[in-house]
Amino acid sequence: MAHVELSLSGAFVPQARTPAESEFTANVDRWIATVAGAVEPCMVIDVAQTIRAISPKCSELLGLGRPADAVDRALLGDTLRLIDFTAGGGQLDDPELEKIPPLLAIKSGRLARGLMRVQSSGTDGHLTVDAIATPLAEGDQVVASLTFFSPVKY
Numbered sequence: 001m002a003h004v005e006l007s008l009s010g011a012f013v014p015q016a017r018t019p020a021e022s023e024f025t026a027n028v029d030r031w032i033a034t035v036a037g038a039v040e041p042c043m044v045i046d047v048a049q050t051i052r053a054i055s056p057k058c059s060e061l062l063g064l065g066r067p068a069d070a071v072d073r074a075l076l077g078d079t080l081r082l083i084d085f086t087a088g089g090g091q092l093d094d095p096e097l098e099k100i101p102p103l104l105a106i107k108s109g110r111l112a113r114g115l116m117r118v119q120s121s122g123t124d125g126h127l128t129v130d131a132i133a134t135p136l137a138e139g140d141q142v143v144a145s146l147t148f149f150s151p152v153k154y
Contacts, residue, residue, distance in 0.1 A: 028052070028136050028144050036067070041149040044136070045102050049075045058149055061129070062118055075102065081119040089119065089126055105133035105145040112145075115152065128152040 028044070032053040035044050041058035045051055051074075054067045062080060064070040073079045076097060083089040084096070097103070104112035112133045119126050133147040 027138055031136055031144070031146055035146065042147060043102070043149075044144050044146050045075050045106075046144045047106055047142070049103065051075055051079070052144060061127070061149060061151060063127075083117050083119050083126060085115075085117055089117065101131040101133035102145045102147040105135045105147070106142055109135050109137075109142045111135075128154070 028046075031044050035042050035053040035055055038055040039057060041055060041061045043051055043054040043058050050072060051070050052072075054064065054070050056067050059065065059067040059070055064079065070079065076082070082092045082097065082100065084092055098107065099114070100116055101112040101114050104114075112131075114131060115128055116131050117126055117128050128151070129149045130152050131147050131149050133145045135142040136144040136146055
């Protein structure tokens, strides 16, 4: 035997809500704040290839000194010296520099991953890191990339 119930209630009226403060903060600015306090080695760079944020572990790993000293500096050049994988460890050419994950993620708008060989500052030594970068967008435009680093031991 079928059973039917009828219930009458007041009309549902959606209530206006106050936007959270995070809704007024740009996406990149939230990532900058997150990276600055992160325990993982990571950094945010913008489309001008400027370091916008770097975690203390990343700054230590890449030999960049205090994180505050690395922020607002160009990623490449005197800040981060990348070398090729040859025995001599020569400077990377400009076409090769454009293919490193942090820059490739910005240029392609896609996830990028690769190995980077970094010359240690003040020594003849080098470090190889695995870098995974993702683009950060504001609306439809890529404005920065977020990169995580992990040292490669061999």
